Amino acid sequence: MSDATHEVHLHDPQMLYRHWEESQWSPWDIDLSNDREQWAAMEDRSLVVFVLGSLMVAEERITTKFSGLVGADGSEEEITFLATQQVDEARHMQFYARFQDEVVSEPALIAAHVQRARQQVSPAFQTIFDDKLVAAHERLCANPGDRAAKVAFVTIYHLILEATLGLTTFEFSTRFMAREGLLAGFVEGYTKIHHDEHRHIGYGIWFLRQAVAESPEMGDVVRQTLRELLPAVAESLTPPAGADASVLGASTDDLRAFALDGLTRRLKIVGVPLDTL
Numbered sequence: 009m010s011d012a013t014h015e016v017h018l019h020d021p022q023m024l025y026r027h028w029e030e031s032q033w034s035p036w037d038i039d040l041s042n043d044r045e046q047w048a049a050m051e052d053r054s055l056v057v058f059v060l061g062s063l064m065v066a067e068e069r070i071t072t073k074f075s076g077l078v079g080a081d082g083s084e085e086e087i088t089f090l091a092t093q094q095v096d097e098a099r100h101m102q103f104y105a106r107f108q109d110e111v112v113s114e115p116a117l118i119a120a121h122v123q124r125a126r127q128q129v130s131p132a133f134q135t136i137f138d139d140k141l142v143a144a145h146e147r148l149c150a151n152p153g154d155r156a157a158k159v160a161f162v163t164i165y166h167l168i169l170e171a172t173l174g175l176t177t178f179e180f181s182t183r184f185m186a187r188e189g190l191l192a193g194f195v196e197g198y199t200k201i202h203h204d205e206h207r208h209i210g211y212g213i214w215f216l217r218q219a220v221a222e223s224p225e226m227g228d229v230v231r232q233t234l235r236e237l238l239p240a241v242a243e244s245l246t247p248p249a250g251a252d253a254s255v256l257g258a259s260t261d262d263l264r265a266f267a268l269d270g271l272t273r274r275l276k277i278v279g280v281p282l283d284t285l
């Protein structure tokens with residue numbers, strides 16, 4: 009580990025919790041009236057529909073497959089922070105559902121929006137969110153004191169879903185929408201979600217670094233989890249078939265390079281450099 013890695017300062021769960029108290033927002037405070045007008049007049053919606061649908065499905069999974077982490081062994085400060093993360097994820101899901109209710113579709117239960125959006129997600133997406141995430145969550149729920157189960161879950165959830173896939177999706181989709189002057193209300197809500205995500209990712213990196221420092225075999229758990237998931241992650245960072253990906257202004261290689269760069273930096277901080285995988 010280099011000296012620079014030692015110097016990285018990460019907020020602990022108590023500080024992250026205090027940041028949460030100062031960062032409240034409501035999905036209903038965002039004005040979506042211009043988005044609604046713009047949506048009605050939009051000619052090619054395929055890429056935006058794909059992004060919105062993927063976010064709707066992902067956030068539903070991420071909200072409903074989380075409680076095992078709140079219930080796993082951890083300090084009172086850690087559990088406090090994780091309880092706030094669970095509220096954040098539900099809030100994010102509510103924002104995407106409100107957007108479906110008021111802009112994309114008709115008012116409906118969240119399950120109906122998720123079911124509709126599910127028709128377009130890729131097999132790789134299903135592997136990650138329906139197989140791997142669900143299995144890791146069930147394992148942690150059944151074994152709340154199992155450190156390896158907690159490390160595997162945080163590797164999938166915080167390091168892969170939130171940091172690698174989530175930050176990449178945010179970067180390229182908001183860059184595209186800002187350039188095209190599209191859906192300012194959506195971008196405002198998504199940006200607030202993005203700020204929350206930084207807090208969540210901060211927790212994940214803090215936890216993994218501590219777990220690996222305490223017992224090096226936890227580094228092997230991180231490595232094994234990544235080896236199993238990275239092919240599906242790379243596959244899911246591909247624009248959908250049928251959508252005009254050129255309008256994104258970025259290639260699949262650009263998306264993957266951005267994702268890999270972030271993952272490389274975070275793994276170095278955790279103490280499991282990518283080249284040791």
Ligand SMILES: [Fe+2]
Nearest residue numbers: 067096097100
């Ligand atoms: Fe979220």
Ligand SMILES: [Fe+2]
Nearest residue numbers: 097170205208
């Ligand atoms: Fe999150």
